[in-house]
Amino acid sequence: MNTDLRFSALKRTPFHSRTSLASRTNKWYTWNGFTVPTEYSTLELEYTAARNGTSVMDLTPMGKYEITGDDAHSFVDYLVTRDLSEMKDNTVAYIIWCNEDGKVIDDGTVFKYSSKKFMLCCAVKIYNWLNDSAEGFNVNIADVTDTIAALSLQGPTSCSTLKNYGANDLENLAPFEMKEFSINGYQVLISRTGFTGDLGYELWTDPQNAETAWDSIFEAGKHLKIRPFGMHALEMTRIEAGFIQTNTDFMAAEDALRPIRMRSPYEIGMGWLVHFKKKKYFIGKKALKYEKENSTTERCLVGLDIDGDKPAHGSVIYNAKKQDIGIVTAAMWSPTMKRNIALASLKRPYGIKIKENIFAEIYHPEEIEYRKIWAKCKVVKRQFYSPERRNKVPADLYE
Amino acid sequence: MSEKQYDAIIIGGGHNGLICASILSKKNKKVLICEARETCGGMANQEIINYVPSIPNSVSQSIGGLNLKYNSKGTIALSESGKHIRLIGNLHLDHATISKFSTQDADRYLQFHDKMSQFSKTLGKFMMDSPPRIMNNSLSDYAKLLKLGLNVRMLGKKKFNEFARMIGLNIADELEDNFESTLLQGLIAHDSVLGSNLGPRSPGSLINLLYRMAIHGNSLFGGIYEMDGGSESLISALIEKCKKSNVEIKTSAFVKNCIVEDDKAIGVELHNGEKIFAKTVISNTDPRSTYFSLLGAQNLDTDVKRRIKHHRSKGRVAKLTLKLNKMPEFNDCDEIDLNSRMVISPSIDYIEENFNPSKFDKLSSEPVLEMCMKKDEAGAPFLDIQVQYAPYKAHGGWENIKNDYINSIIKIISKYSSNIESCIDSKAFITPDDIEQDYHISGGHWHHGEIQIDQLFMLRPIPGAAQYKTHLDGLYMCGAGTHPGGGMHGISGKNAAKVVLGDL
Numbered sequence: 001m002n003t004d005l006r007f008s009a010l011k012r013t014p015f016h017s018r019t020s021l022a023s024r025t026n027k028w029y030t031w032n033g034f035t036v037p038t039e040y041s042t043l044e045l046e047y048t049a050a051r052n053g054t055s056v057m058d059l060t061p062m063g064k065y066e067i068t069g070d071d072a073h074s075f076v077d078y079l080v081t082r083d084l085s086e087m088k089d090n091t092v093a094y095i096i097w098c099n100e101d102g103k104v105i106d107d108g109t110v111f112k113y114s115s116k117k118f119m120l121c122c123a124v125k126i127y128n129w130l131n132d133s134a135e136g137f138n139v140n141i142a143d144v145t146d147t148i149a150a151l152s153l154q155g156p157t158s159c160s161t162l163k164n165y166g167a168n169d170l171e172n173l174a175p176f177e178m179k180e181f182s183i184n185g186y187q188v189l190i191s192r193t194g195f196t197g198d199l200g201y202e203l204w205t206d207p208q209n210a211e212t213a214w215d216s217i218f219e220a221g222k223h224l225k226i227r228p229f230g231m232h233a234l235e236m237t238r239i240e241a242g243f244i245q246t247n248t249d250f251m252a253a254e255d256a257l258r259p260i261r262m263r264s265p266y267e268i269g270m271g272w273l274v275h276f277k278k279k280k281y282f283i284g285k286k287a288l289k290y291e292k293e294n295s296t297t298e299r300c301l302v303g304l305d306i307d308g309d310k311p312a313h314g315s316v317i318y319n320a321k322k323q324d325i326g327i328v329t330a331a332m333w334s335p336t337m338k339r340n341i342a343l344a345s346l347k348r349p350y351g352i353k354i355k356e357n358i359f360a361e362i363y364h365p366e367e368i369e370y371r372k373i374w375a376k377c378k379v380v381k382r383q384f385y386s387p388e389r390r391n392k393v394p395a396d397l398y399e
Numbered sequence: 400m401s402e403k404q405y406d407a408i409i410i411g412g413g414h415n416g417l418i419c420a421s422i423l424s425k426k427n428k429k430v431l432i433c434e435a436r437e438t439c440g441g442m443a444n445q446e447i448i449n450y451v452p453s454i455p456n457s458v459s460q461s462i463g464g465l466n467l468k469y470n471s472k473g474t475i476a477l478s479e480s481g482k483h484i485r486l487i488g489n490l491h492l493d494h495a496t497i498s499k500f501s502t503q504d505a506d507r508y509l510q511f512h513d514k515m516s517q518f519s520k521t522l523g524k525f526m527m528d529s530p531p532r533i534m535n536n537s538l539s540d541y542a543k544l545l546k547l548g549l550n551v552r553m554l555g556k557k558k559f560n561e562f563a564r565m566i567g568l569n570i571a572d573e574l575e576d577n578f579e580s581t582l583l584q585g586l587i588a589h590d591s592v593l594g595s596n597l598g599p600r601s602p603g604s605l606i607n608l609l610y611r612m613a614i615h616g617n618s619l620f621g622g623i624y625e626m627d628g629g630s631e632s633l634i635s636a637l638i639e640k641c642k643k644s645n646v647e648i649k650t651s652a653f654v655k656n657c658i659v660e661d662d663k664a665i666g667v668e669l670h671n672g673e674k675i676f677a678k679t680v681i682s683n684t685d686p687r688s689t690y691f692s693l694l695g696a697q698n699l700d701t702d703v704k705r706r707i708k709h710h711r712s713k714g715r716v717a718k719l720t721l722k723l724n725k726m727p728e729f730n731d732c733d734e735i736d737l738n739s740r741m742v743i744s745p746s747i748d749y750i751e752e753n754f755n756p757s758k759f760d761k762l763s764s765e766p767v768l769e770m771c772m773k774k775d776e777a778g779a780p781f782l783d784i785q786v787q788y789a790p791y792k793a794h795g796g797w798e799n800i801k802n803d804y805i806n807s808i809i810k811i812i813s814k815y816s817s818n819i820e821s822c823i824d825s826k827a828f829i830t831p832d833d834i835e836q837d838y839h840i841s842g843g844h845w846h847h848g849e850i851q852i853d854q855l856f857m858l859r860p861i862p863g864a865a866q867y868k869t870h871l872d873g874l875y876m877c878g879a880g881t882h883p884g885g886g887m888h889g890i891s892g893k894n895a896a897k898v899v900l901g902d903l
Contacts, residue, residue, distance in 0.1 A: 074697070078697060099700070099701070099702055100700035100701065100702040100703060129701065132701050132704060132705055132708075133701040133704070135691075135696045135704045135708070136691065136695060136696020136697045136699070136704070137696070137697065280697065280698075281659075281662060281697065281698040281699075283700050283701055284700065285662065286662065286700070286870070289662075
């Protein structure tokens with residue numbers, strides 16, 4: 001394989017030899033400068049693997065930043081809106097961070113090794129933001145995106161697959177915990193985290209172990225319905241789980257061209273991650289406090305249960321079929337739940353105080369024509385899918 | 400919490416801090432000034448300052464009047480040929496003086512002066528008041544901004560266009576368009592860039608001159624004074640005022656940081672560990688120190704940190720003091736000339752060539768000088784010299800290059816004074832680094848930050864922090880880093896007091 005970057009426009013992940021072999025469709029996309037598959041075989045099969053077996057996704061392109069130094073813990077606590085002052089070693093936390101106006105820049109996860117070492121993972125590149133924010137803290141920030149190979153294994157048989165692979169006692173790892181394993185002579189960090197709302201794990205290892213890890217894992221899971229899984233199937237599972245996607249469900253504050261498109265945590269259903277009880281200052285605190293105390297929140301992000309079976313992609317949402325009150329940001333027919341679901345950004349009080357008489361205007365494509373459907377919507381919890389096994393300890397095992 | 404609580408603690412007993420304290424205490428507020436040095440006054444002393452504008456009436460009235468004696472100073476632009484230009488701010492006499500060199504320049508000078516003074520008056524109206532705060536979307540702030548726009552528009556269409564043309568212009572272009580005398584060009588260019596990080600050909604150097612005129616009575620060469628007893632006399636008068644209204648002054652009290660509780664400043668902690676509590680804390684130090692040292696980077700939003708990091712506050716002026724054993728002779732100068740503000744800045748190119756190396760933090764061998772002949776208490780003469788451009792953190796380190804630089808300054812002066820070298824008893828030299836160290840002003844900038852369009856009015860010191868408020872509730876700023884900035888007029892201190900009184 002020619003690895004000289006002058007001959008390729010996009011970077012290849014350490015799993016590339018395996019992902020390209022698994023790709024039956026040649027459907028790829030760019031993620032942070034890497035090329036990774038959108039689909040390997042068919043969307044339906046990949047989605048089904050995530051819900052009934054084990055799905056494997058190459059997570060390497062995800063932005064990964066190592067934060068080390070004496071002030072690492074207080075810096076991370078200052079960076080995000082969530083109170084992490086009590087965060088324990090070897091745990092992971094879901095976080096969001098805001099700019100000075102209290103508008104969300106991105107969401108991600110933060111891994112705590114010790115009070116002097118953290119890793120922050122997120123979809124986009126934020127090295128400059130971290131570096132500029134670090135003024136006044138004794139920390140060192142390194143972009144480790146290229147130096148850590150990452151895989152996501154999600155689905156009911158994922159624990160069994162990894163146990164077969166060599167992760168002993170993995171079933172006792174609780175959600176949002178992480179543990180270092182020595183498998184086949186190399187180190188692998190496994191965290192019980194994921195983006196599908198089901199039982200699942202993420203693996204982090206040195207890129208030189210990537211190919212052999214991929215092979216061993218597929219060998220370990222071959223009787224457990226293991227299957228590589230691309231971005232499109234991930235999109236389905238994350239909508240079912242009610243997880244938000246930056247620049248899909250809301251515009252990242254750093255990317256939005258129009259200031260009015262920026263969203264505060266309260267406007268995207270992330271108010272639960274804002275903790276004013278934190279003693280110290282955190283970025284955006286002043287603005288968020290103002291918003292909270294003066295109830296200036298303008299929008300909300302809600303789950304919609306929509307009549308019929310036609311997905312409401314990009315639909316405008318109406319009050320009583322008359323007044324435009326928002327837009328669908330993500331929609332799908334959920335095969336698992338047999339429900340027509342969507343995430344929608346609505347103008348308050350719709351979605352919060354007024355939940356009745358809400359309609360989606362769906363333009364359903366039918367062979368170069370469309371059918372317009374007025375579908376009645378029910379405002380529901382955004383977390384459409386959350387099986388019991390997701391948080392069960394010990395995790396379910398299969399032979 | 401300690402039993403003793405103040406309404407306001409002012410950090411830094413410079414003139415702005417004293418004026419602010421005096422106004423607050425006159426409204427029966429309990430005020431404490433914490434001064435890091437052994438004496439109050441900050442940079443308002445002879446060590447730093449030679450010439451001052453007069454304190455505006457609005458400021459002196461707000462503290463019950465000041466009885467200060469000013470000696471008006473003329474300016475002499477020295478020429479190697481002995482054909483010096485002497486200007487005193489009286490337009491008729493100045494016209495006659497310039498006519499001797501060029502009748503064209505003399506007439507143009509009147510037109511130029513008239514135009515500049517009209518513009519500086521327009522800006523001046525805006526300078527006396529607190530600036531609008533652009534980031535809080537309040538109607539009254541927009542109204543203020545509108546008023547400035549209206550004031551400028553009221554000048555008439557022609558002048559409005561001229562104003563728009565000039566606002567970002569460099570002074571060199573404007574001077575070369577108007578005057579043929581290179582010495583006159585050099586002199587006006589000198590005053591445009593004095594104390595700044597600009598050369599005469601740098602965009603924006605013209606607004607610097609307008610700004611200077613606005614605080615010097617809208618005049619180019621009038622409104623320049625020496626205070627009887629130096630600016631120390633202003634300081635002692637202010638201390639007197641403060642003491643009368645029961646302001647407590649604590650010297651050698653170096654504040655380490657603000658005490659922050661529930662995202663509000665509730666007091667200060669000194670370097671010796673002492674904690675003092677107050678309803679408000681007012682910082683008279685520069686914006687960078689205020690934000691990064693007092694407030695603490697850990698209490699700031701990233702965007703604010705970025706803005707403070709961008710804030711330009713590197714000093715470019717050094718001060719050389721030559722103690723003399725006798726009065727030196729300057730070529731073709733009489734006693735009145737020696738008593739004037741003597742400027743060595745023969746042409747625009749001379750300044751620009753001198754400015755060039757400073758971009759690389761290097762020194763020029765031919766610096767621009769503004770000199771002031773003084774006498775100490777014993778009657779012995781000394782020559783106080785503002786040296787431009789002497790970079791902050793100069794390449795090679797000041798301790799290694801200082802002596803050569805001093806010698807090159809003296810060499811320049813000897814071109815105009817044949818016996819200066821034999822008159823020198825001793826030399827003292829203060830670099831911007833020294834100012835930073837001795838006066839706790841990061842960057843050692845006279846005005847706590849460049850006076851340029853992006854750091855003026857509602858943008859001074861940084862967007863979102865105008866109107867004397869910082870990003871931390873309860874912490875205010877009253878120093879030269881705030882609108883309208885440096886120049887020893889005390890407007891910042893006065894305006895800040897008004898804002899604090901509104902909140903107390």
